[in-house]
Amino acid sequence: MSNCIRIATRKSPLAMWQAEHTAALLKSLHPGLEVEIVGMTTKGDQLLDSPLSKVGGKGLFVKELEQGMLEGTADIAVHSMKDVPVEFPEGLHLAVIMERENPYDAFVSNNYEGLADLPEGAVVGTSSLRRECQLADRRPDLQIEPLRGNVNTRLAKLDGGQYDAIILAAAGLIRLGFESRIRSCIDPVDSLPAIGQGAIGIECRIDDQRVHDLIAPLAHRDTTDRVLAERAMNARLNGGCQVPIGGHAVLDGDQLTIKGLVGTTDGKRILRAEATGPRAEAEAIGLRVAEDLLGQGAGEILAALHESH
Numbered sequence: 001m002s003n004c005i006r007i008a009t010r011k012s013p014l015a016m017w018q019a020e021h022t023a024a025l026l027k028s029l030h031p032g033l034e035v036e037i038v039g040m041t042t043k044g045d046q047l048l049d050s051p052l053s054k055v056g057g058k059g060l061f062v063k064e065l066e067q068g069m070l071e072g073t074a075d076i077a078v079h080s081m082k083d084v085p086v087e088f089p090e091g092l093h094l095a096v097i098m099e100r101e102n103p104y105d106a107f108v109s110n111n112y113e114g115l116a117d118l119p120e121g122a123v124v125g126t127s128s129l130r131r132e133c134q135l136a137d138r139r140p141d142l143q144i145e146p147l148r149g150n151v152n153t154r155l156a157k158l159d160g161g162q163y164d165a166i167i168l169a170a171a172g173l174i175r176l177g178f179e180s181r182i183r184s185c186i187d188p189v190d191s192l193p194a195i196g197q198g199a200i201g202i203e204c205r206i207d208d209q210r211v212h213d214l215i216a217p218l219a220h221r222d223t224t225d226r227v228l229a230e231r232a233m234n235a236r237l238n239g240g241c242q243v244p245i246g247g248h249a250v251l252d253g254d255q256l257t258i259k260g261l262v263g264t265t266d267g268k269r270i271l272r273a274e275a276t277g278p279r280a281e282a283e284a285i286g287l288r289v290a291e292d293l294l295g296q297g298a299g300e301i302l303a304a305l306h307e308s309h
């Protein structure tokens with residue numbers, strides 16, 4: 001028992017990869033440690049046919065994993081930071097943010113190199129309102145069609161011929177060995193990534209010191225500051241619902257710069273803001289971007305979206 005750590009994870013190939021990656025890092029840090037992976041099915045996995053924006057609900061992909069930790073069937077949960085809600089159940093917290101993979105959106109197609117060379121009226125698959133909003137702004141002529149399912153399923157749908165191109169997170173493709181399918185990474189000016197995109201986080205019981213000691217060395221300082229700034233912005237804006245929000249922070253030495261975006265799904269209104277400051281104030285810088293967006297009218301856009309769901 002005391003020499004074992006159990007990892008709760010979803011069973012999608014990407015989630016399993018991330019859990020196994022974390023397991024391998026833990027084993028190499030702590031020789032002799034036993035690591036057990038506990039695969040679980042979440043509500044989000046069961047509702048793969050409905051658009052995520054309609055399914056709604058916070059923590060669709062994490063609730064069952066959290067239940068497992070609270071009941072003691074698992075010790076930690078490994079999540080894509082992008083899917084981690086702002087709030088945690090009592091007794092649990094986010095203890096560690098690991099090193100970020102490529103945080104950008106990837107353009108995947110069998111015929112075209114990037115957004116710029118897609119012909120007029122081309123069909124692009126994505127079920128992310130954030131991607132849809134920015135695509136519609138950049139290329140109002142494109143036809144955007146829903147695309148759900150795990151990374152492997154989405155690639156199979158592209159190959160089935162229903163889409164001219166699809167947009168996915170570069171990180172998921174790289175982790176699963178599909179880097180060669182990325183025709184180009186989309187410039188963040190054209191598609192500002194999701195809060196936390198490309199980063200993996202570890203959640204655990206707040207009072208479990210043994211587990212904290214085991215996972216602490218996995219924390220990555222630069223990624224942590226960047227993602228904390230992004231999450232502070234997001235928390236002030238909405239609390240994690242499915243709305244077109246982008247947020248991405250970068251570091252230049254000790255200077256942290258974060259860009260934020262809120263828009264309407266049709267891309268007809270897009271608000272943008274940016275703030276810079278010392279990394280030690282990461283969360284305050286994220287909040288400043290949120291306040292700037294709210295000052296421009298983000299509150300109305302978000303309220304209208306919440307109502308329509």
Ligand SMILES: NCc1[nH]cc(CCC(=O)O)c1CC(=O)O
Nearest residue numbers: 080082168169171172197198199
């Ligand atoms: N929404 C599902 C999801 N959650 C995390 C990733 C990719 C990996 C990451 O961002 O860390 C994806 C797939 C995608 O958006 O293409």
